[in-house]
Amino acid sequence: MSEHNLILRMEGISKAFPGVQALSNVDLELAPGEVLALVGENGAGKSTLMKILSGAYRKDTGRIFISGQEVEISGPRHAQQLGIAIIYQEFNLAPNQSVAANIFMAREPRRPGLGCLFVDRRRMESEAQKLLDRIGARISATTLVRHLSVAERQMVEIAKALAVDARIIIMDEPTSALGEEEVESLFEVVRTLKEQGIGIIFITHRLEEVFRIADRVVVLRDGARVGSMPIGEATPEKVIQWMVGREVGDLFQKKKAEIGAPLLEVRGLTRRGVVENVSFTLRRGEILGFAGLVGAGRTETVRLIFGADPKDSGEILIEGKPVTITSPRDALAAGIGLVPEDRGNHGLVLTLSVLENIVLPSLDRHTRLRVWLDRLGLLKTAQEFVNKLNIRIAQLQQKAMFLSGGNQQKTVVAKWLALRPRILIMDEPTRGIDVGAKAEIHALMSQLAQEGIGIIMVSSELPEILGMSDRILVMSEGRVAAILDREEATQELIMAYASGEKLGGAHGPLLASPAAL
Amino acid sequence: MPETDTRKEKSSLLSQLGRFREINVLFALILLGLYFYWRRPDIFVKPANLAVIMRFIATFGMLAIGEVLVIITRGIDLSVGSMLAFTGVITAWMMLKGVGSIPPIGVLPAILITLLVGTLVGIWHGTFVTKLKIPPFIITLGTYLMARGLAANITRGYPQVFDSGHPFLILGQGDLARLLGWEGGGLIGAIPISFVILLCIAVIVHIILNHTPLGYRIYAVGGNIEAARLSGVNVDRVRIFCYATSGFLAALTGVILASRLGQGTPVVGSAYELWAIAAAVIGGTSLMGGEGTVIGAILGAAIMGVMQNGMVVLNISSYIQDVILGIVLVIAVVYDTMRRGGGFDFIKLWISRPS
Numbered sequence: 001m002s003e004h005n006l007i008l009r010m011e012g013i014s015k016a017f018p019g020v021q022a023l024s025n026v027d028l029e030l031a032p033g034e035v036l037a038l039v040g041e042n043g044a045g046k047s048t049l050m051k052i053l054s055g056a057y058r059k060d061t062g063r064i065f066i067s068g069q070e071v072e073i074s075g076p077r078h079a080q081q082l083g084i085a086i087i088y089q090e091f092n093l094a095p096n097q098s099v100a101a102n103i104f105m106a107r108e109p110r111r112p113g114l115g116c117l118f119v120d121r122r123r124m125e126s127e128a129q130k131l132l133d134r135i136g137a138r139i140s141a142t143t144l145v146r147h148l149s150v151a152e153r154q155m156v157e158i159a160k161a162l163a164v165d166a167r168i169i170i171m172d173e174p175t176s177a178l179g180e181e182e183v184e185s186l187f188e189v190v191r192t193l194k195e196q197g198i199g200i201i202f203i204t205h206r207l208e209e210v211f212r213i214a215d216r217v218v219v220l221r222d223g224a225r226v227g228s229m230p231i232g233e234a235t236p237e238k239v240i241q242w243m244v245g246r247e248v249g250d251l252f253q254k255k256k257a258e259i260g261a262p263l264l265e266v267r268g269l270t271r272r273g274v275v276e277n278v279s280f281t282l283r284r285g286e287i288l289g290f291a292g293l294v295g296a297g298r299t300e301t302v303r304l305i306f307g308a309d310p311k312d313s314g315e316i317l318i319e320g321k322p323v324t325i326t327s328p329r330d331a332l333a334a335g336i337g338l339v340p341e342d343r344g345n346h347g348l349v350l351t352l353s354v355l356e357n358i359v360l361p362s363l364d365r366h367t368r369l370r371v372w373l374d375r376l377g378l379l380k381t382a383q384e385f386v387n388k389l390n391i392r393i394a395q396l397q398q399k400a401m402f403l404s405g406g407n408q409q410k411t412v413v414a415k416w417l418a419l420r421p422r423i424l425i426m427d428e429p430t431r432g433i434d435v436g437a438k439a440e441i442h443a444l445m446s447q448l449a450q451e452g453i454g455i456i457m458v459s460s461e462l463p464e465i466l467g468m469s470d471r472i473l474v475m476s477e478g479r480v481a482a483i484l485d486r487e488e489a490t491q492e493l494i495m496a497y498a499s500g501e502k503l504g505g506a507h508g509p510l511l512a513s514p515a516a517l
Numbered sequence: 518m519p520e521t522d523t524r525k526e527k528s529s530l531l532s533q534l535g536r537f538r539e540i541n542v543l544f545a546l547i548l549l550g551l552y553f554y555w556r557r558p559d560i561f562v563k564p565a566n567l568a569v570i571m572r573f574i575a576t577f578g579m580l581a582i583g584e585v586l587v588i589i590t591r592g593i594d595l596s597v598g599s600m601l602a603f604t605g606v607i608t609a610w611m612m613l614k615g616v617g618s619i620p621p622i623g624v625l626p627a628i629l630i631t632l633l634v635g636t637l638v639g640i641w642h643g644t645f646v647t648k649l650k651i652p653p654f655i656i657t658l659g660t661y662l663m664a665r666g667l668a669a670n671i672t673r674g675y676p677q678v679f680d681s682g683h684p685f686l687i688l689g690q691g692d693l694a695r696l697l698g699w700e701g702g703g704l705i706g707a708i709p710i711s712f713v714i715l716l717c718i719a720v721i722v723h724i725i726l727n728h729t730p731l732g733y734r735i736y737a738v739g740g741n742i743e744a745a746r747l748s749g750v751n752v753d754r755v756r757i758f759c760y761a762t763s764g765f766l767a768a769l770t771g772v773i774l775a776s777r778l779g780q781g782t783p784v785v786g787s788a789y790e791l792w793a794i795a796a797a798v799i800g801g802t803s804l805m806g807g808e809g810t811v812i813g814a815i816l817g818a819a820i821m822g823v824m825q826n827g828m829v830v831l832n833i834s835s836y837i838q839d840v841i842l843g844i845v846l847v848i849a850v851v852y853d854t855m856r857r858g859g860g861f862d863f864i865k866l867w868i869s870r871p872s
Contacts, residue, residue: 025603102634114742188691306747308746308747316839327751328746328747328748328749329749329751331749338747345743346741346743346744346747347744347747348741349736349737349738349740349741349742349744349745350741351739351740351807351808351809352736352737352740356733356736360734360737360745360748360749360750361734361748361749363730363733363734364730367730371729371730372728372729373728373729373730373732373733375576375728415748443526477850
């Protein structure tokens with residue numbers, strides 16, 4: 001690859017924040033039509049490097065060349081003018097406006113001549129449609145964004161980038177909210193962009209995706225570049241070793257737990273149009289994995305169990321006794337905790353401290369005469385679980401918004417453990433957190449199971465499902481497609497049930513009675 | 518390990534001090550006071566003048582406390598000004614005319630019924646906001662119109678005037694000296710009863726916010742309502758409580774104001790809700806929710822009271838007074854936003870724009 005062919009070269013980039021060297025002397029290069037996977041643990045410096053490239057941060061030292069020309073990126077607008085577009089995990093789209101209006105936001109085509117005061121809506125829509133077609137997205141430009149799925153919104157973001165002639169597109173964890181099929185269609189788009197000579201920097205936590213889509217992988221660790229190699233030469237073990245700086249023997253350290261009596265029985269749980277007749281049993285000390293494509297109704301099912309959404313029908317029994325759960329409060333009282341999928345919006349109150357977040361569900365247990373809060377007791381409880389879960393914080397009063405993803409997730413888990421639940425539901429417990437914290441969460445799940453807690457784990461990562469679950473419930477289109485034992489489950493089998501190729505259905509013998517489980 | 522324990526204690530004390538964000542507002546208030554004292558030492562600190570300021574603070578502090586609770590949970594209560602008029606009128610009406618064939622009732626029952634009405638109106642707001650998902654702006658705007666209209670309709674536009682010497686009047690016009698039968702009494706004696714009531718309310722609400730599960734939940738609901746709900750917080754009840762408290766405090770203020778004016782009149786309290794919101798905001802309450810304190814609300818009301826009074830003492834025209842108060846509000850909010858780091862981003866972006 002010769003120097004002139006590169007569309008981007010970053011040389012010796014360093015950046016310090018008060019108290020921390022975020023990046024030291026990092027190089028990065030990108031050729032047209034190349035898909036570069038940028039990987040590393042949280043805090044490795046990926047986001048900082050990309051923010052420098054997209055103009056959100058200024059570098060301390062180093063040089064940046066775009067198509068061989070040295071540039072000094074002065075801000076986000078300047079980066080955009082240089083053809084650099086970044087697509088964040090959270091989208092910047094106006095939900096009540098059409099796709100076309102979003103793609104051409106602030107750059108709406110005008111009518112010719114005197115009409116230049118007015119937006120030329122027809123042209124805007126046809127141009128937007130052309131862009132969408134160019135990336136192979138099957139979306140109409142006149143649809144309102146709020147009617148689109150997450151994956152479709154991502155396509156709109158990409159089209160928006162193309163509308164300003166981006167030649168470098170940065171995708172920050174684009175697949176973290178997508179199901180298997182949606183990931184595939186995103187990759188289809190990435191391949192289309194690649195053919196058009198656009199360079200793509202792809203940030204992800206899912207290694208398997210790196211090997212599916214990338215041409216080259218660059219690994220950052222502690223603000224430094226520790227390795228780069230063409231994908232043909234790389235192996236997952238090698239990449240993980242670079243990322244963590246040590247050999248990772250087994251990613252999933254599941255310890256054997258004693259599986260006891262039935263703890264939670266769910267019978268015929270239904271919410272019309274979303275969840276149909278879901279039945280299963282969770283036993284003491286068991287980790288029950290919920291697998292399936294996005295939209296299969298896994299999150300919806302656990303939310304129904306937790307009382308977060310109203311159910312149309314269905315029974316829930318805990319230790320053999322029927323319980324009525326119509327709100328999260330009822331679930332709490334029944335000893336159920338939920339670690340939600342979206343920890344920033346549903347799991348934590350980011351503006352409150354770690355202390356306040358941990359004790360929020362158990363406030364009533366720390367009162368005198370039910371009204372006066374026992375401050376010391378609150379501190380003790382919070383500190384106990386911060387220690388137990390090894391949450392790394394400077395002090396308990398630290399606001400939750402300043403924690404890393406892994407520590408945030410541990411805080412969510414801590415707040416439920418403080419209630420001493422019998423059943424813990426974890427929805428995507430390790431999404432978007434780094435390898436080290438992931439291993440800690442997995443170890444914790446094993447430990448909780450050994451203590452006799454029943455765990456439901458919803459996960460879109462098949463290796464995690466296979467590695468951690470005692471049994472695996474596969475959902476497809478709102479129904480239970482199969483319940484598989486750890487021994488019989490394979491990636492292929494789960495995918496076959498999840499995609500509806502293989503039908504277990506409600507008539508399968510596995511579901512007929514709890515005894516058969 | 519006693520050593521580590523004391524260190525922990527200290528750090529938490531320090532962080533608590535750091536959390537005392539109202540310190541800026543308090544500082545501004547002291548500066549303002551010193552300035553007016555310097556300009557007119559003869560008038561400004563006279564007990565009679567300080568009593569005027571305290572009456573102002575009592576009115577707007579009480580309303581601002583209600584607004585703080587509602588605003589923490591990301592709501593707004595636009596009804597309090599009209600509620601003031603409405604509750605003042607019905608209180609006077611119950612004491613002087615009676616309802617229909619029911620003869621006039623005593624002072625205490627009339628006040629209690631009025632406070633109940635105010636609380637019920639607050640619960641009404643809270644129910645619409647939580648159960649029917651009506652924006653708080655709209656439902657309280659509805660009451661804003663209805664309450665004043667009802668007040669005017671009940672009295673046919675005429676004020677319900679109390680005879681001088683009516684026992685009800687001591688609530689709004691009396692001070693500690695009169696209540697306790699002191700002679701002279703000096704500064705302490707000049708403290709109005711309404712101000713004492715405000716302090717009691719402030720202490721109670723402060724304790725609720727900082728020392729009870731309900732208070733923690735109010736902040737949690739304001740910070741992230743869905744996370745709070747999934748943590749088992751009864752979010753509807755928490756929000757209804759805040760609206761009910763605001764309604765209760767509006768009624769209490771209405772009663773006190775009627776007592777002070779010696780009449781229940783439908784024209785009182787116009788735009789008071791905006792002043793109360795301004796006091797809350799000057800005191801550091803964030804309209805984005807999740808932040809706000811009782812101390813801030815009172816300090817905000819105090820700043821407005823001292824400024825307003827000081828400008829009167831300095832003979833500044835009342836037109837200019839409004840202009841200055843408006844400027845103070847804007848400065849307070851801009852300063853607060855910058856302190857949180859929001860404003861700096863904007864400036865940085867502006868400077869670093871490519872030429």
